[in-house]
Amino acid sequence: MKKIHLIIIACLFFSVFSIAQTISIDGKTYTIDTLANFKVGPGTNYTSLRLQANSRLDVFFLKVDITNPYISIKTVLGRDSIYNGEQPSAMAKRKSKEGAVYFAGTNGDFYETTGYVGYPLAGCMVENEIAKIPTSSRKVFAIDENKIPGIGQMTYSGTVKFGSETWNINTINHIRNENQLVLFNQHNGKITRTNAFGTEVLIQLVPDYSWGANKTLKARVLKIEKNIGSMPIPKGQAVLSGHGTAALNLDKLAVNDEIEININLTLDGINSSYSQMVGGDNRNLMLKNGIIETSQVWAELHPRTGIGFSQDKKYIIYCVVDGRGASVGVTTKQLAELMKSAGAYTAFNMDGGGSSAMYVKEFGPVNATSDGIERSVANGIFAVSSAPVDQTIAEIKSLTRVIKLPKFGVFMPDFIGYNQYGTLINKDLTGVVLSCAPEVGEIAPDGRFVASGQNGGIVTATYNNVSTQFEVELVSSAPIAFRLDSVIIDSRKDYPVQIQSIIGKNTMDVLPAALNWTVDDADICSVEEGVLKAKTNGTTFVYGTLGDFKDTIKVIVQIPSSGRMVQDYFVPSTWNMEISSPLTAQMTTQNLPSNWTSGAAINFVYTTTRAPNVKLTKNIQFYGQPDSLRITLNTGGVNISKLILSLNANNNTLPITKDITSFNASADTEITLPFSSFFSINDVAVYPIKFNYLNFYLGALVNNQSYTLALKDITLCYKGLQISGWNDITVSQFNVFPNPVNNKELNIRFNETSSDKVQIDLYSLTGEKIKTQSYQSENSNQVVFKLDNIMSGNYIISVHRGNNTASVKLTIK
Numbered sequence: 103m104k105k106i107h108l109i110i111i112a113c114l115f116f117s118v119f120s121i122a123q124t125i126s127i128d129g130k131t132y133t134i135d136t137l138a139n140f141k142v143g144p145g146t147n148y149t150s151l152r153l154q155a156n157s158r159l160d161v162f163f164l165k166v167d168i169t170n171p172y173i174s175i176k177t178v179l180g181r182d183s184i185y186n187g188e189q190p191s192a193m194a195k196r197k198s199k200e201g202a203v204y205f206a207g208t209n210g211d212f213y214e215t216t217g218y219v220g221y222p223l224a225g226c227m228v229e230n231e232i233a234k235i236p237t238s239s240r241k242v243f244a245i246d247e248n249k250i251p252g253i254g255q256m257t258y259s260g261t262v263k264f265g266s267e268t269w270n271i272n273t274i275n276h277i278r279n280e281n282q283l284v285l286f287n288q289h290n291g292k293i294t295r296t297n298a299f300g301t302e303v304l305i306q307l308v309p310d311y312s313w314g315a316n317k318t319l320k321a322r323v324l325k326i327e328k329n330i331g332s333m334p335i336p337k338g339q340a341v342l343s344g345h346g347t348a349a350l351n352l353d354k355l356a357v358n359d360e361i362e363i364n365i366n367l368t369l370d371g372i373n374s375s376y377s378q379m380v381g382g383d384n385r386n387l388m389l390k391n392g393i394i395e396t397s398q399v400w401a402e403l404h405p406r407t408g409i410g411f412s413q414d415k416k417y418i419i420y421c422v423v424d425g426r427g428a429s430v431g432v433t434t435k436q437l438a439e440l441m442k443s444a445g446a447y448t449a450f451n452m453d454g455g456g457s458s459a460m461y462v463k464e465f466g467p468v469n470a471t472s473d474g475i476e477r478s479v480a481n482g483i484f485a486v487s488s489a490p491v492d493q494t495i496a497e498i499k500s501l502t503r504v505i506k507l508p509k510f511g512v513f514m515p516d517f518i519g520y521n522q523y524g525t526l527i528n529k530d531l532t533g534v535v536l537s538c539a540p541e542v543g544e545i546a547p548d549g550r551f552v553a554s555g556q557n558g559g560i561v562t563a564t565y566n567n568v569s570t571q572f573e574v575e576l577v578s579s580a581p582i583a584f585r586l587d588s589v590i591i592d593s594r595k596d597y598p599v600q601i602q603s604i605i606g607k608n609t610m611d612v613l614p615a616a617l618n619w620t621v622d623d624a625d626i627c628s629v630e631e632g633v634l635k636a637k638t639n640g641t642t643f644v645y646g647t648l649g650d651f652k653d654t655i656k657v658i659v660q661i662p663s664s665g666r667m668v669q670d671y672f673v674p675s676t677w678n679m680e681i682s683s684p685l686t687a688q689m690t691t692q693n694l695p696s697n698w699t700s701g702a703a704i705n706f707v708y709t710t711t712r713a714p715n716v717k718l719t720k721n722i723q724f725y726g727q728p729d730s731l732r733i734t735l736n737t738g739g740v741n742i743s744k745l746i747l748s749l750n751a752n753n754n755t756l757p758i759t760k761d762i763t764s765f766n767a768s769a770d771t772e773i774t775l776p777f778s779s780f781f782s783i784n785d786v787a788v789y790p791i792k793f794n795y796l797n798f799y800l801g802a803l804v805n806n807q808s809y810t811l812a813l814k815d816i817t818l819c820y821k822g823l824q825i826s827g828w829n830d831i832t833v834s835q836f837n838v839f840p841n842p843v844n845n846k847e848l849n850i851r852f853n854e855t856s857s858d859k860v861q862i863d864l865y866s867l868t869g870e871k872i873k874t875q876s877y878q879s880e881n882s883n884q885v886v887f888k889l890d891n892i893m894s895g896n897y898i899i900s901v902h903r904g905n906n907t908a909s910v911k912l913t914i915k
């Protein structure tokens with residue numbers, strides 16, 4: 103890539119199509135990735151850049167055309183008081199109203215962090231009224247009633263004229279010192295906060311006069327208080343407060359007297375009708391008349407906020423740079439270079455660090471503040487729209503003007519809609535229709551663009567006869583990631599591997615056909631253009647490659663052998679039971695229904711207690727992709743008020759529960775629940791589904807009477823398969839073979855090698871433990887279980903490995 107001059111960069115940042123180039127900042131060359139570049143209000147463009155070298159800079163710009171008739175620049179005080187703080191986004195939301203929408207801006211001045219917390223350090227002026235007089239040590243940004251901006255040293259003087267006398271106003275809205283005259287207005291709060299040693303005069307401007315700088319104002323005396331202090335400041339009025347000699351002057355006034363007030367502000371020798379002001383740091387301007395300051399540089403890397411204007415003073419340019427994280431921050435010299443690159447001719451540095459924040463109405467805070475959240479700051483400086491309310495979309499734009507896609511990348515940009523005044527009225531515009539030439543790509547049935555062409559090019563987007571365009575740039579290699587790192591499949595449904603690519607801030611799908619594919623064990627599954635087809639049970643790995651990037655997915659094939667398969671027989675020793683005190687219970691195979699050959703019974707004597715319940719817990723990983731769950735039980739006359747069943751999807755750590763309240767009191771109850779009532783089973787990521795617990799809440803029972811609650815089995819149901827008896831699950835953790843077994847030697851092969859201790863228990867169908875055998879830590883995936891002297895018949899074998907337990911039905915011939 104070639105380096106381009108700063109003046110070209112200034113045009114580039116706000117062009118229709120922003121193309122990544124390079125920029126030199128403080129002697130270091132960065133590549134430019136334009137993450138966002140779109141209009142956010144009348145005459146106002148927002149741009150987000152990521153600059154990459156051996157470090158990263160995340161840079162955010164607002165460029166505001168102040169010649170737009172619907173635009174003004176306004177300062178906001180935190181909670182409308184010089185002694186308070188507020189987040190910039192909260193300021194904008196609070197101040198916005200019809201005809202004055204604070205739609206974009208940043209934080210403003212540095213402020214006191216001890217004592218008078220929130221008090222701005224430089225000058226502050228809001229809506230033509232001074233909130234804080236400027237100081238000689240700090241520069242300010244100011245704009246006048248004609249929307250002419252300036253940055254520099256502001257000086258203040260103020261006077262009150264009564265008759266032939268003229269009195270100096272020593273300060274505005276702060277501490278009243280000895281012999282001082284202070285003007286307090288609404289920005290000081292509801293009261294003056296003064297002591298009782300002085301005189302305070304409530305005043306109001308006479309009709310046809312309004313507050314402002316560098317003009318004579320006439321006011322009328324409404325009220326006079328002596329030696330009281332903390333006079334209230336009603337809205338629209340002000341207070342003159344004097345101590346000592348200043349109080350003696352105020353004592354000359356009477357109610358209904360008329361006085362003249364002059365508030366004089368001079369910015370680098372220029373007097374004007376200044377209406378808004380916000381302060382910055384105490385150094386030389388970092389950018390003045392196109393010259394970058396090199397001597398007084400704040401050299402540490404920090405998050406920073408700057409504001410400036412173009413040479414013709416038609417544009418206000420805001421800049422925020424993130425720091426103290428992935429983005430490393432900048433010096434004031436580097437900030438000045440960035441702002442100059444965006445078209446600023448004069449600019450200065452405002453409060454930074456954790457205070458640096460940029461707000462855009464439809465998107466909220468757009469930068470990553472170093473505190474993690476927006477900080478409450480002294481003031482903010484905003485672009486404000488007075489455009490009429492109009493909800494008709496007259497213009498649309500893509501949030502991403504240039505979209506980089508790998509071959510067969512699939513993407514639908516986010517579109518935004520504007521009214522005739524340039525107000526952003528819909529940031530999530532739907533119903534946009536795409537079209538393009540065949541050599542560029544095609545439009546998928548769901549409306550997204552598919553990069554199936556041979557070249558990049560222009561895609562047209564249309565909404566209600568309003569059109570825009572965005573550019574597609576094909577890349578030969580792109581970072582790819584499979585959505586899932588492992589997947590369970592069976593022979594009933596193929597699985598197209600879901601692939602995503604992230605380029606800049608855009609996350610897009612990639613058609614699996616775009617990748618080159620290989621599979622470790624082709625006997626377990628095949629892969630054709632990224633579509634997995636199950637062949638036989640087992641585990642293998644599949645690899646996909648796109649250019650220089652490669653990813654892997656673990657494929658577990660679990661093919662059910664029947665439409666119904668028993669997952670668990672409620673072998674008592676494999677379940678954990680909790681029962682509410684003072685009830686006591688045993689889980690055994692005694693007192694089962696006479697027609698049952700397996701299962702468990704919970705036998706208990708009822709004792710009156712609050713919310714009696716019996717909870718059965720076991721970690722069971724269900725086999726394959728079952729469609730529904732069936733639990734068979736017999737209440738045996740137990741009044742169950744409700745049963746709570748808890749399951750987990752593989753893609754969510756939070757359990758999902760269902761309440762069951764209907765039971766057959768005189769026979770077996772079969773509870774069938776579709777997994778679709780728990781999870782979105784169209785998403786293969788939910789598998790394997792995991793069982794957590796059954797919790798039985800008991801209703802009214804007879805005290806001291808014996809009861810039995812019987813549980814037969816948990817069966818999984820699979821659609822589309824013939825039901826051939828009640829086949830037992832071959833569990834996902836291991837395979838048992840041969841089954842049936844006739845040579846008195848059973849093999850247990852685990853899917854993965856582990857050194858965890860293995861214990862195998864053999865039970866009769868009535869739950870009696872016949873044999874147990876342990877295998878000490880063996881770094882192996884197979885063990886042999888001896889069945890010498892075991893009679894022919896049906897049994898249950900329970901395998902414990904590490905923290906996992908699973909059971910299967912075993913036939914011995």
